[in-house]
Amino acid sequence: MGRNLGSFKTRVRILGLFFLFFAGLLAGRLFFIQVSGHDFYLSKAERQYNAPYQSPPSISVRGDIYFKNKSDTLPPLTAGTVKSGFLVAVNPTLVENAEFVCGELNKIVVVDEELCVERASKKDDPFEIIAHRIEDETVKKIEALKIEGVGLYPEQWRFYPGGSLASQVLGFVGYKGDELVGRYGLENYYEDVLKGKKESLKTRASFAMSFFDLGKEILGTEILTGYDIVLTIEPSVQSFLEKKLADLVDDWDAEEAGGIIMNPKTGAIIAMAGKPDFNPNYYNEVEDISYFRNSLISDIFELGSVMKPFTMAAALDAGRIDQNTTYVDNGYVVLNGAKIENYDGKARGRAGIQDILNESLNTGAIFIMQQLGKKKFLDYFEDYGFREKTGIDLPAETSGDLSNLSSFRDVEFATASFGQGIAISPIEFTVAVASLANGGVLVRPYVVEKVSVDGVRDEITKPVVLKRVLKEETSKEITRMLVKVTDDALMGGTVKMDRYSVAAKTGTAQLPKEHEAGYYDDQSLHSFFGYGPAFDAEFVVFLYLKKPQGVRYASHTLTNPFMDIMSFLFNYYEVPPDR
16 A cells, blocks of 8 residues: 555656656746636636646536336437537637638638637637537647647537427536536436546646646546436437427417326426427527526416316315206306306306316306315415425425415306416426326425435335315316316317226416406416326326417317327327227
8 A cells, every 4th residue: 555655656756747747847937727618717817828737626426317217128328418629719818810720720620710819819828618529539639730829728518419409398407617517407406416526536737728748547536426327217208298388379379388298196297398498509609598487386377267177176085065056057157256167158048066167167166166165275286285385306396376265255266266366387287187087185396206326225115195175085076077177078079099097178368468357358277187097097297388379269279289198108008008
């Protein structure tokens, strides 16, 4: 041990003398800056290259991100990894002919020659970046030029092989000083995991780092080694969902669309996407930063008639109604001086509770809420999780808004019964739908299935049941009712699946005005949820479409995409038919 340590010290001393010798030959003017990242370069821009070479204080090896493979026997697929290379920089104080330097560089790497000349001509600035992400073969060509004042410096960057796939879930990585750090998405939420822990590493000083090849090892460099993570997201399902959402935006000239596919038994997110989105490889080219935002967890919406099954389930669960319950539908109700109508303004006369869901009757939802009572109604909606965060492992989650009900005015509870006046996040809503599908419990949603620690052991996410909100029998009963909606009422009963039972409900809601009371007559939010196979559900699907043009109802925009998604899921996962 002592002999090895002495040998180490001797090598370091020799290396130091060797370095000083060359420094003397170069008239003591070896300029070097060890940097990695745009912000860091800017902070060092006024420093001269007058320090001898030193090993870098730290190197970051960020953990990789993987998509889940549908088969656990197959390896996961890369979602995000780290690439290493070099950047080209010039020291304008050493550049004699900026046009010549930039012309020569432009023969090897694509540079903006005009901008290059401008930067290379800044005689009061010792460091200007010309090009990023230079790989080995190009490095050799630049080295061969041997142009004074031109240097290559190591840098790392995050690479996402799938491009925009799951971009709003993944987020992206950018530089903070000389470190890659997560911004948005799980890159941000799992920053400490992906960044990892400090270790020591042997590194080699190269020509590309110091303008000439020392060819010696530098010991004791500090390295941050990150842990790898494997997602619950399956890339083929994610891609299929994203294609459907993109088509929806295009077909209906909509402002945005979003969707979630979740396992209702575990809370595992199989797919989550919003459109429009972005390519995290080129995040710095995105002009509208709202594309970085995951609206499925960060925004809340008045969702409309998809809330009616929750009103119905609460009253069934509390024993206030049953399948024999009826009411007289006059087509409208007046409460606190406000007239509330069915979507078509028509009366149905005496109607049963199945009719309320089949025909999406606002008056029926109000009647059910009144049988339950305002306090009990609010208790159930709070139990569904409509005013609290789900705890999903993604940043910037927001909670639903039930504040409209604090007044206890009849009209506010009436409109809330069919999804108006209260706002819910899509992830909150999806988790609540899962309670209808899974026997009546709330589960915590999650996007990371496991963390690989030291490449040896895995820390696996265990599904968490948060609480029971409905009796198991209530879950089965509301599911039976929603299957009837799909089989008999949705698009006139034309979308019934012969081999699978599917529970579903649509919602069409007017969008509230942004800076004043009331709602827009010509702006709407379409929503759709469903799950299947209905009585042993493997998948919950939620879709929304904001501001579609030229169409009034969600049944016309979202039914076919939903049924396509369900068919794909049943086939892709080879789910046995239940009919």
